[in-house]
Amino acid sequence: MARARTERMLNLLFVLLNSRTPLTREQIRERVPGYGDSNEAFERMFERDKAALRDLAIPVETKPVDMFHDDVLGYRIDRSDWLMPEISITAEERTYLALAASAWQNAQLSTAARQAVSSVDAREQGAEISVPVSLAKGRRHITEILAAIANGKTVVFDYVGLNQSEVVKRTIDPWRALLHSGHWYLIGFDQDKGEVRTFRTDRIVGDLVETKHDILESMPKDFDLSAITDTWEHSDKDATIATVLVRPGRAASLRVLATACEIGDEWDELTIPYHHESQLIGLIASSCDVTRVKSPQSLQDSVTRIVTTTLSVHNFGK
Amino acid sequence: MANDLELLIKLLPWLVANNGASLSEVAKHFDISEKHALELIGQLVVTGPSQAGGGLVDIDFEDSDSIFVSDAKALDRPVKLSEFEASALLGGLHYLEQFPNLVDTEIVGGLIQKIQQALPNADSAINVVTARISEDVNSVVSKAIASKHAIEIKYAGVTKEDVSVRMVDPVKIYSQDDFVYLKAWCQNSQAWRSFRMDRILEAKLSDKAIAIPADEEPSEAKREYLAAIELDKAYYGQLDQVDIVSFKEYMWHAVEVELRVYSRDWLVSMILASGGRVKAVRPPDLIEALVARASAWE
Structure with missing residues (x-):
């Protein structure tokens, strides 16, 4: 942008921001230098400047100048619409603001968070702090998901469900991002299924694309995410119980999930509540040389199926 | 687009909040050259419509060591958060x-x-549910770090999937995504190790002070095992947490990925959990270990 135009727009911004009442075009032309002598040039430049301000998300209001002349339009920027209210920040809080921003190991999110910090608290930060926290390092799609939620736009992506072999295209109204047990999830309204679904971001194939369409279904005000995550956890409610034998000192991930462990000479017997077979199949297959399923039979069969598949992929097996 | 204007909108409130800042501080904060910073401040100085009864901003910078804003009637606050x-x-x-x-x-x-x-409308679209850490473990570890004492831990290992008892010298706690780790000198393996706090099953405080060999710098565990696997492109996203060295695309969506991981055992586990979606390609000992483990299933 040419220097002259930057200067003119800055002046326009000050004038609109500093006025308590909407200003007519004539008043703006009088107060802001640089709009030239011809009416036509002024109209053209002013329209362009106004659009440019709105492009920067600056809320330029258009309103009748007074109640007697609703055909005469004026312009102003309402301070409280556009600028941050004063927030008093203590020195300790300032430290945590900086820490929250530095946790993001993702360029776009850390830039946005740092910008947010300097808006909440414009004072230059003091000493750096060194609590080592790190968030979303090397993870894909997080930025796109958060941007789409902020913009209120529908997203589309290809997805492979757990223990499914087909890639299915999904059209989702994004509501939330969730970090849970080492995985990032997108929670949103699935337009094809007509219900709320969760998607693990590492099962998204290729890109996640924000569409131009506003979301159809917005998140209910009282939306309770824990109602969904509770069924994933080790909560015993409505859970199926698996009895699994493991060699002493082995199969650590299964031991962590167990609610009871009976120590034996050759095998320890674990009691593990679960909601979906998929929570256990992979873990049991991973340690299949030191693990046996005592019950249920269906779990045993599923593990046998995937272990056999792995062997045959490598040209071994029965 | 309106780059300078955007910068000016941020610059003025920042100058108000940091009255007396120097030109080099401005340049550093906004990541611009000092020359560019000077131009921007110059623009603020000349701004101020004559009709509005004098300038709307009054900036004083006799020398570039301290810039004072004595009057910023309108744009004295930063813009609201997006x-x-x-x-x-x-x-x-x-x-x-x-x-x-x-x-x-x-x-x-x-x-x-x-x-x-x-900001009543401000919300975060992010929820975090962290892995549960036993309160006992937490308090023992914190005490041990503060008092510089060794601890005995019973640990459910992640890469080898074994439960072991070790004496460790705890140094610090840190987070990576939703896991909290303990960085410690492991006396059993005579090396630095990171332990996931939610997988420490028990912790006991010992009466021995920590004794870390002086010449041992804390080092990160290395991804040293180089291997190649083949998988459908559709599952490529699941390799989020490995070091990818290179990859080749084949027909029918297949890709061969060369990667570096912490241990062979971990990679074998990952391949078995995939249930046939991932195929080990090389080295031969990876395939041997995989087949040996899978054949032991009954």
Whole structure:
């Protein structure tokens, strides 16, 4: 942008921001230098400047100048619409603001968070702090998901469900991002299924694309995410119980999930509540040389199926 | 587009908040050259419509060591957070709130409230549910770090999937995504190790002071095992957490990925859990280990 135009727009911004009442075009032309002598040039430049301000998300209001002349339009920027209210920040809080921003190991999110910090608290930060926290390092799609939620736009992506072999295209109204047990999830309204679904971001194939369409279904005000995550956890409610034998000192991930462990000479017997077979199949297959399923039979069969598949992929097996 | 204008909108409130800042501080904060910073400040000085009864901004910078703003009638506050910015900041704070062993969560909680009171529409689209850490383990580890004492831990290993008892010299606690780790010198293996706090099953405080060999610098565990696997492109995303060295595309969506991982055992586990979607390609000992483990299933 040419220097002259930057200067003119800055002046326009000050004038609109500093006025308590909407200003007519004539008043703006009088107060802001640089709009030239011809009416036509002024109209053209002013329209362009106004659009440019709105492009920067600056809320330029258009309103009748007074109640007697609703055909005469004026312009102003309402301070409280556009600028941050004063927030008093203590020195300790300032430290945590900086820490929250530095946790993001993702360029776009850390830039946005740092910008947010300097808006909440414009004072230059003091000493750096060194609590080592790190968030979303090397993870894909997080930025796109958060941007789409902020913009209120529908997203589309290809997805492979757990223990499914087909890639299915999904059209989702994004509501939330969730970090849970080492995985990032997108929670949103699935337009094809007509219900709320969760998607693990590492099962998204290729890109996640924000569409131009506003979301159809917005998140209910009282939306309770824990109602969904509770069924994933080790909560015993409505859970199926698996009895699994493991060699002493082995199969650590299964031991962590167990609610009871009976120590034996050759095998320890674990009691593990679960909601979906998929929570256990992979873990049991991973340690299949030191693990046996005592019950249920269906779990045993599923593990046998995937272990056999792995062997045959490598040209071994029965 | 309107780059300079955007910068000016941020610059003025920053100058108001940091009255007396030097030109080099301005350049550093906004990541621009000092020359560019000087031009921008120059623009602020000449701005101020004559009709409005004098300048709307009054800037004094006799020398570049201190810039004083004595009058910024309109643009004296920063612009409100965008939804994305609010999400990133509040998300980061919600994340910190999950770690009582790393931060003072009461202050963080108060800060979140303060921001949401000032900006009622600000929300974070991020939720974090961290792995549960036993309170006993937490308090023993924290005490041991503070008093510099060794601890005995019973640990459910992640890469080898074994449960072991070790004596370790704890040094610090840190987070990576939703896991909290303990960095410690492991006396059994005579090396630095990171232990996931949620997988420490038991911890006992010993009466021995920590004794870390002086010449041992804390080093990160290395991804030293080089291997190649083949998989459908559709599952490529699941390799989020490995070091990818190279990859080749084949027909029918297949890709061969060369990667570096911490251990062969971990890679064998990953391949078995995939249930046939991932195929080991090389080295031969990877395939041998995989087949040996899979053949032991009954």
